[in-house]
Amino acid sequence: MRPTVHDIAAAAGVSLATVDRVLNQRPGVRGVTRDKVEAAIREIGYVRDVAAANLAKGRTYPLVFIVPASDNSFMHGLNAEVRAAVARSPVERTDIRTVEVPAFDPAALVAVLDQLGEERPAGIALVATDSPDVREAVDRLVQSGIPVVTVVSDLTGSLRYHYAGVDNIAAGRTAARLLGRFLGGAKGDIAVLAGSMLVRDHRERLEGFASLIAEEFPDLTVLPVIEGRDDPDMAHMLVADALAKRDAIIGVYSLGAGNRGLIRALKDKAADRRLTVVAHELTAHTRAALLDGTIDAILNQDAGHEVRSAIRVLKAKADGLSVIDAQERIRLDIFLKDNLP
Amino acid sequence: MRPTVHDIAAAAGVSLATVDRVLNQRPGVRGVTRDKVEAAIREIGYVRDVAAANLAKGRTYPLVFIVPASDNSFMHGLNAEVRAAVARSPVERTDIRTVEVPAFDPAALVAVLDQLGEERPAGIALVATDSPDVREAVDRLVQSGIPVVTVVSDLTGSLRYHYAGVDNIAAGRTAARLLGRFLGGAKGDIAVLAGSMLVRDHRERLEGFASLIAEEFPDLTVLPVIEGRDDPDMAHMLVADALAKRDAIIGVYSLGAGNRGLIRALKDKAADRRLTVVAHELTAHTRAALLDGTIDAILNQDAGHEVRSAIRVLKAKADGLSVIDAQERIRLDIFLKDNLP
DNA sequence: CTGTTAGCGCTTTCAC
DNA sequence: GTGAAAGCGCTAACAG
Numbered sequence: 078m079r080p081t082v083h084d085i086a087a088a089a090g091v092s093l094a095t096v097d098r099v100l101n102q103r104p105g106v107r108g109v110t111r112d113k114v115e116a117a118i119r120e121i122g123y124v125r126d127v128a129a130a131n132l133a134k135g136r137t138y139p140l141v142f143i144v145p146a147s148d149n150s151f152m153h154g155l156n157a158e159v160r161a162a163v164a165r166s167p168v169e170r171t172d173i174r175t176v177e178v179p180a181f182d183p184a185a186l187v188a189v190l191d192q193l194g195e196e197r198p199a200g201i202a203l204v205a206t207d208s209p210d211v212r213e214a215v216d217r218l219v220q221s222g223i224p225v226v227t228v229v230s231d232l233t234g235s236l237r238y239h240y241a242g243v244d245n246i247a248a249g250r251t252a253a254r255l256l257g258r259f260l261g262g263a264k265g266d267i268a269v270l271a272g273s274m275l276v277r278d279h280r281e282r283l284e285g286f287a288s289l290i291a292e293e294f295p296d297l298t299v300l301p302v303i304e305g306r307d308d309p310d311m312a313h314m315l316v317a318d319a320l321a322k323r324d325a326i327i328g329v330y331s332l333g334a335g336n337r338g339l340i341r342a343l344k345d346k347a348a349d350r351r352l353t354v355v356a357h358e359l360t361a362h363t364r365a366a367l368l369d370g371t372i373d374a375i376l377n378q379d380a381g382h383e384v385r386s387a388i389r390v391l392k393a394k395a396d397g398l399s400v401i402d403a404q405e406r407i408r409l410d411i412f413l414k415d416n417l418p
Numbered sequence: 419m420r421p422t423v424h425d426i427a428a429a430a431g432v433s434l435a436t437v438d439r440v441l442n443q444r445p446g447v448r449g450v451t452r453d454k455v456e457a458a459i460r461e462i463g464y465v466r467d468v469a470a471a472n473l474a475k476g477r478t479y480p481l482v483f484i485v486p487a488s489d490n491s492f493m494h495g496l497n498a499e500v501r502a503a504v505a506r507s508p509v510e511r512t513d514i515r516t517v518e519v520p521a522f523d524p525a526a527l528v529a530v531l532d533q534l535g536e537e538r539p540a541g542i543a544l545v546a547t548d549s550p551d552v553r554e555a556v557d558r559l560v561q562s563g564i565p566v567v568t569v570v571s572d573l574t575g576s577l578r579y580h581y582a583g584v585d586n587i588a589a590g591r592t593a594a595r596l597l598g599r600f601l602g603g604a605k606g607d608i609a610v611l612a613g614s615m616l617v618r619d620h621r622e623r624l625e626g627f628a629s630l631i632a633e634e635f636p637d638l639t640v641l642p643v644i645e646g647r648d649d650p651d652m653a654h655m656l657v658a659d660a661l662a663k664r665d666a667i668i669g670v671y672s673l674g675a676g677n678r679g680l681i682r683a684l685k686d687k688a689a690d691r692r693l694t695v696v697a698h699e700l701t702a703h704t705r706a707a708l709l710d711g712t713i714d715a716i717l718n719q720d721a722g723h724e725v726r727s728a729i730r731v732l733k734a735k736a737d738g739l740s741v742i743d744a745q746e747r748i749r750l751d752i753f754l755k756d757n758l759p
Numbered sequence: 760c761t762g763t764t765a766g767c768g769c770t771t772t773c774a775c
Numbered sequence: 776g777t778g779a780a781a782g783c784g785c786t787a788a789c790a791g
Contacts, residue, residue, distance in 0.1 A: 079508060081784055092762045097786060105760060124508055128469040129784035132767050165742075167420060167465060250756035258714075261602030289756065373599075381744045401506075403722045406759060411752040415591035415630065418747060422768055433778040438770060446776060470768035473783050 080121045089117035100125065127396060131170055138395050139172045140388065141193055142228075143203035145180035149307050149334035150360030151380070152180075155204075155229070158384040171392060174198075180307065181273050183208035190214040194221060200391035201225045202241070202384075205232040207277040224394045226387050229378065230278040238394060241387040243378045243409045245278045249285025249332065251409060252355045255374050256328050257294035259353050264296040265327035268319050272307035272333030282332040282357070297328070305335050313338030320346050331356040340366045359412055367414055377410040421462045430458035441466065468737060472511055479736050480513045481729065482534055483569075484544035486521035490648045490675035491701030492721070493521075496545075496570070499725040512733060515539075521648070522614050524549035531555040535562060541732035542566045543582070543725075546573040548618040565735045567728050570719065571619040579735060582728040584719045584750045586619045590626025590673065592750060593696045596715050597669050598635035600694050605637040606668035609660050613648035613674030623673040623698070638669070646676050654679030661687050672697040681707045700753055708755055718751040 085096045091114060098106050099114040106114075142159050145152060156175070163173045176193075178185045186203070187210045193201055194217060201218065205211060205227045212235040215225050219236040226239040256267065269286065271279045287299050303319060305312030312335040320326060320342060329352055331339050336356050340363070343354065356363055359377040366372040386405045393400045426437045432455060439447045440455040447455075483500045486493060497516070504514045517534075520526045527544070528551045534542055535558060542559065546552060546568045553576040556566050560577040567580040597608065610627065612620045628640050644660060646653030653676040661667060661683060670693055672680050677697050681704070684693065697704055700718040707713040727746045734741045753759075 079784095082786095083784080093785085094762055094787085095760090098761090101786085107760065110760080126473075126784050127509070129473050129767090130786070132467075132470050132473060132769090133784075133786040135767055135786090168468070244757075247757045251754055254754050254756055258600050261599075285756075379744075381742075385742075385745065401722075401726075403720075404726065408751060408759065409757045410749060411754075411757075413592055413595050413752075415595055415626075416585075416588045416750045416752075418749065420768095423770095424768080434769085435771080435778055436776085439777090442770085448776065451776080467768055470783090471770075473767095473785090474769040474771080476770090476783055 138199040245281035246285035249282035253289035307334040309338035316342035586622035587626035590623035594630035648675040650679035657683035
């Protein structure tokens with residue numbers, strides 16, 4: 078049988094209450110007593126039973142998920158995953174609420190964050206829009222004792238506790254190598270479609286992509302980025318336009334969302350020429366396009382994993398527990414036609 | 419506040435003990451009473467607090483992990499992950515023991531399985547060697563009430579409860595497409611290195627690989643498979659031999675373990691010719707080879723994920739709980755130089 | 760500062 | 776068949 082608080086109490090010659098105070102670093106214990114108890118804990122090899130502790134506390138953790146109100150499949154998927162987590166929350170002693178904010182709008186995000194500072198939930202997860210104001214708002218929250226984790230897009234330089242998302246520079250580089258190798262030494266232009274350079278994930282993907290192309294595929298030219306604001310219609314228009322104007326385009330890298338529009342534009346052109354295409358985010362649309370050959374490879378981040386990970390990390394933090402690092406690493410999935418889930 | 423057993427008892431006008439009997443489908447309750455309680459449970463929307471239940475039961479789950487005693491990095495890694503799980507087990511109310519069996523030896527595996535039938539652990543995870551005897555031994559266990567899950571290599575047609583591993587046919591097809599596209603339409607032979615055709619995972623990878631090459635890359639010829647028994651030295655010898663004999667080899671697919679030997683053979687030949695290589699399993703050796711350009715892509719299964727998943731599934735089964743399917747899907751990781759963890 | 764006591768939600772004797 | 780009561784390991788009032 079594992080040692081319990083009773084064993085510690087007996088070994089240290091104190092009461093349960095005192096053991097509990099030491100265990101939870103609560104005040105009201107003399108230094109000597111504390112030392113005695115701590116020694117007993119160590120000698121006896123005690124490990125706290127978190128389940129029992131949580132049962133006794135009867136506490137549930139109010140968590141808040143802030144997600145952008147973007148009308149694209151990726152964000153819909155992310156929302157669905159958060160809802161699934163909400164459905165599971167009674168079992169997990171969490172009480173999750175979601176808040177929608179306009180996409181790419183730092184001011185709106187700051188307003189929500191500041192308001193949450195009043196509410197004081199046990200933790201906050203957000204898809205960060207990268208701006209100094211947001212960074213400051215997050216830092217205020219953290220300093221007031223509310224742990225914050227970023228999901229999908231990070232906020233480096235801030236005090237956020239954790240980032241549940243992929244390494245976007247690596248993602249860009251991976252896309253570049255895939256595109257370069259699939260093109261097999263051909264010479265030509267590459268069109269890049271992004272959502273907005275305001276979010277860090279998109280900026281980083283572009284950066285990684287451009288640098289690897291420059292380093293290893295000098296015959297390829299990366300054209301100026303097209304910003305489609307993750308909006309299908311806008312993406313369609315801009316890509317169609319680019320393809321019409323530029324005959325030298327032999328490949329496309331779509332690093333944001335709104336791929337529905339991209340795919341439409343590619344199909345319009347299908348008769349004219351065969352492009353090699355790498356896109357981000359597996360959705361119903363990109364999946365179909367991968368299967369029918371319009372897209373050659375899809376890079377993906379598992380939104381479900383990101384949401385579950387963010388929650389696990391926030392909960393562990395609240396419980397003062399550690400997590401399994403490997404389990405919280407969000408990997409970059411590469412999907413070809415053959416390994417779709 | 420969530421409804422508890424007390425609420426059910428009150429609503430149904432019975433005692434806690436009776437509610438508990440109904441909840442755990444134990445005998446000793448009249449049909450009428452049972453119905454009354456079940457109605458109350460339904461109306462009140464009760465969900466059992468598993469943590470509390472487990473606390474009261476004080477039960478821990480004895481689980482057994484059977485792993486092959488293969489001397490290659492992948493199996494070492496798998497072993498390490500099992501040990502890590504063992505280290506975590508006090509916290510998770512599991513009591514995990516590992517048993518080593520000789521690799522590719524159905525008889526030895528059967529002996530161990532039969533012996534475990536006596537011991538009656540709460541669940542068994544094994545890396546299956548595919549043979550009718552093993553299948554029967556597993557079926558005997560399952561029929562005697564011990565849930566069994568397969569890890570890494572499956573045992574289809576058996577009564578195993580779950581498989582924690584990748585889809586190996588898809589893995590083979592993915593390797594084929596990657597190799598085919600990287601080779602960019604070249605004509606030549608492809609050497610295939612496997613461990614043994616006795617394990618299902620290797621057979622399936624080969625099958626997927628050969629079929630996709632045949633379908634989509636008719637200019638490539640898949641040579642008869644080389645069986646290196648996942649042994650570095652044996653692999654080295656056989657591959658070196660094949661490369662020396664066959665000048666038309668332009669690509670290599672290594673679908674098993676023992677890549678240390680393969681890499682050595684490839685490096686010996688490095689001066690002569692540039693091969694395109696896809697290998698399975700990310701280890702210190704394959705990682706280095708990917709970075710230095712000896713290997714072009716690595717397909718991987720996350721052993722840590724497999725082990726954790728097997729345990730979660732077994733535990734959930736023992737607790738009568740359900741799992742999050744997406745979380746238990748073991749994906750095929752594709753690593754290029756740029757997205758290594 | 761320290762100890763006593765009564766639970767958290769569930770299971771499990773042991774009576775009736 | 777059914778119920779009362781004790782207890783799993785921990786926390787939280789409330790006394791002293």
